[in-house]
Amino acid sequence: MAPGLPTAMDRPHFIGIGGAGMSGIAKILAQRGAQVAGSDAKDSATADALRALGATVHIGHAAGHLADDASCVVVSSAIREDNPELVRAAELGIPVVHRSDALAALMDxxxxxxxxxxxxxxxxxxxxxxxxxxxxxxxxxxxxxxxxxxxxxxxxxxxxxxxxxxxxxxxxxxxxxxxxxxxxxxxxxxxxxxxxxxxxxxxxxxxxxxxxxxxxxxxxxxxxxxxxxxxxxxxxxxxxxxxxxxxxxxxxxxxxxxxxxxxxxxxxxxxxxxxxxxxxxxxxxxxxxxxxxxxxxxxxxxxxxxxxxxxYTGVKRRLQLKGEASGVQVIDSYAHHPTEMTADLEAMRAAAGDGRILVLFQPHLFSRTRELGTEMGRALALADASVVLDIYPAREDPIPGVTSELIIDAARAAGADVTAVHDKAEAPEVIAGMAKPGDLVLTMGAGDVTDLGPHILDRLSK
Known part of the structure; x- marks a missing residue:
């Protein structure tokens, strides 16, 4: 029999409850009987899944979202000190718990x-x-x-x-x-x-x-x-x-x-x-x-x-087939590090047969691009053609001089066919326009490039 609920987390409030790591801990606590609440920047299917378990999920961050009787506030390293709910927790004297400590407690x-x-x-x-x-x-x-x-x-x-x-x-x-x-x-x-x-x-x-x-x-x-x-x-x-x-x-x-x-x-x-x-x-x-x-x-x-x-037949965003239209398969890849990009592209090359591999790549983090942009570009050379978006910042502020051009220049130096697209909304039209029956299209990166798969399929079907 699994252990019950840690008493210090019987009424937890999660800041960023929709995140991959945070939502998992919130879900387990809700299943163990906790009165879970939290907030996230935007609504999502994950937020709906948490609500179905009885959790209260607020959209947007505001001091008023934090209940006065919360037993703790759970945060990840991505939460900034000036978050209004975190500031309110300090005013109320509510303990702040890092998500790793919360997860460790669940393993006891x-x-x-x-x-x-x-x-x-x-x-x-x-x-x-x-x-x-x-x-x-x-x-x-x-x-x-x-x-x-x-x-x-x-x-x-x-x-x-x-x-x-x-x-x-x-x-x-x-x-x-x-x-x-x-x-x-x-x-x-x-x-x-x-x-x-x-x-x-x-x-x-x-x-x-x-x-x-x-x-x-x-x-x-x-x-x-x-x-x-x-x-x-x-x-x-x-x-x-x-x-x-x-x-x-x-x-x-x-x-x-x-x-x-x-x-x-x-x-x-x-x-x-x-x-x-x-x-x-x-x-x-x-x-x-x-x-x-x-x-x-x-x-x-x-x-x-x-x-x-x-x-095991796969996990979302790990070479996940999003659909097929006009003889073109659209596959989603979470790869954002050069080693991951290379592995996924090699796997797809083995599965593509005579078809081409086309990649819509969104770099993730300015710091990672600064350090590994050249290697990312070389990895993209394994594709037949690529479209590269602007950097997805996630938790980071821009770094002067660090843009997707670092990756694009390296890819072209390696002989790759690369197109830069700065308006994400235009990317589905561009990549779909390049595709032919038998090709594989990969949306690749750890940011919101995953959202473009359905739009690419819609464009292909027309």
């Missing part, structure tokens, strides 16, 4: 699996949530994306396992104490918070140090940043490596593409095991192997978990 008394890494966290967490549910384990989970419907990013389950996406961007994953931790890869990202790879490695070392005594670290044997991290560890934590490397504890023997699926064979405890991954791309196959190794470390028989992993 359970057996947590925390999924970390620069890329692939949402997919791997989702794979574990779906496969463990398929096996009747009734896990609780908190994911940074929706599985199959708005608001499906989190669930309060009756089992003893809690699967959580562990975010390194603001070091909030230091708050968790997992029984099993997964580290998929380690790269320099989130440049507003990390100045060097040394700081990244130190942060991940701290996360590893949070694994409970007797727990297990599951970590990639292929990714150089992960191997560097493994070499830095003192050996006090049981470590299971996975991947194609010959020295991997769970070794991937083959990944065979089968259309939009893959057949994966691994060697586990000296025995071969073959299973299906129902999404395309080697990087997703390796995510599934990480999930398999983590479940086995928690005591779930691998022979049962492997076929259950096939029940």
């Amino acid at each position: 008394g359970l057996r947590p699996i925390a999924v970390a890494g620069t890329h692939g966290k949402t997919t791997t967490t989702s794979m574990l949530a779906v496969s463990l549910t398929e096996l009747g384990r009734e896990p609780s989970y908190a994911i940074g994306g929706d599985l199959d419907a708005p608001g499906s990013n989190a669930l309060h389950g009756e089992g003893d396992i809690f699967v959580a996406e562990a975010d390194e961007s603001d070091r909030s994953f230091h708050k968790y104490a997992p029984e099993v931790a997964i580290i998929l890869n380690v790269e320099l990202d989130h440049h507003a918070n990390y100045a060097s790879m040394e700081e990244i490695h130190e942060s991940f070392e701290t996360f590893v140090g949070r694994i409970v005594p007797g727990g297990t670290l599951v970590i990639s044997a292929d990714h150089e940043g992960a191997r560097d991290l493994t070499r830095r560890l003192d050996g006090s934590v049981r470590t299971v490596t996975y991947g194609e490397a010959e020295d991997a504890d769970v070794r991937v023997l083959s990944v065979v593409p089968q259309g939009l699926k893959s057949e994966v064979t691994v060697e586990l405890d000296g025995n071969p095991l073959t299973f299906t991954v129902s999404v395309p791309g080697k990087h997703y196959a390796l995510n599934a192997v990480a999930a398999l190794a983590a479940g086995a470390a928690l005591g779930v028989p691998a022979a049962e978990l492997a076929p259950a992993l096939a029940a």
Whole structure:
């Protein structure tokens, strides 16, 4: 039986309740019986899903949205100090809780699996949530994306396992104490918070140090940043490596593409095991192997978990098919880091056959573009043609001299066919006008470029 409601969070107020991480915690608290309230900048299907659970969701931020009897105010690192609800909380003396502390409290008394890494966290967490549910384990989970419907990013389950996406961007994953931790890869990202790879490695070392005594670290044997991290560890934590490397504890023997699926064979405890991954791309196959190794470390028989992993058919924004019109498929990709962009484009190349790959890319964050714009441009050279939008700022203020032109120039230098579009409303017309039957169109980026998929399909159908 899962634990109940932390008493300090029986009447929580969430600032930014519609966000991927925040909404998941709010949903679990509502399912555990809390009187949840909160606000968000705009209305959304996620807000509606929370209202269906009994939550009060205000649109816009105002001091009056915060009830005087709120037991705490939950914030993420994106909330600024001058937010009127945060200012009001200070006036009323209401405790302010970071979302990572709230999530850590929800894990108390359970057996947590925390999924970390620069890329692939949402997919791997989702794979574990779906496969463990398929096996009747009734896990609780908190994911940074929706599985199959708005608001499906989190669930309060009756089992003893809690699967959580562990975010390194603001070091909030230091708050968790997992029984099993997964580290998929380690790269320099989130440049507003990390100045060097040394700081990244130190942060991940701290996360590893949070694994409970007797727990297990599951970590990639292929990714150089992960191997560097493994070499830095003192050996006090049981470590299971996975991947194609010959020295991997769970070794991937083959990944065979089968259309939009893959057949994966691994060697586990000296025995071969073959299973299906129902999404395309080697990087997703390796995510599934990480999930398999983590479940086995928690005591779930691998022979049962492997076929259950096939029940995972994708998560929103992770190579999600949005529809098809006039012989053109429109697919949504959350990729916003060059490594992710490259992996998704390579996966789509394998699935496209004779068709072309066209990308509508929206850079995410000024700081990331400043540091990785050249690499983003080189990644776009893997597409047959691309349209690049202006930078989606998210939580950041503009940086002088940092624009999408950094990416466009690098892409053209790499021989790519790139078109700049500064008015987002014009982009669907431009990209649809380039498409021919048999092509794949990807909307790519972590911002609101995802909203353009339906408009592209509408333009294609005319």
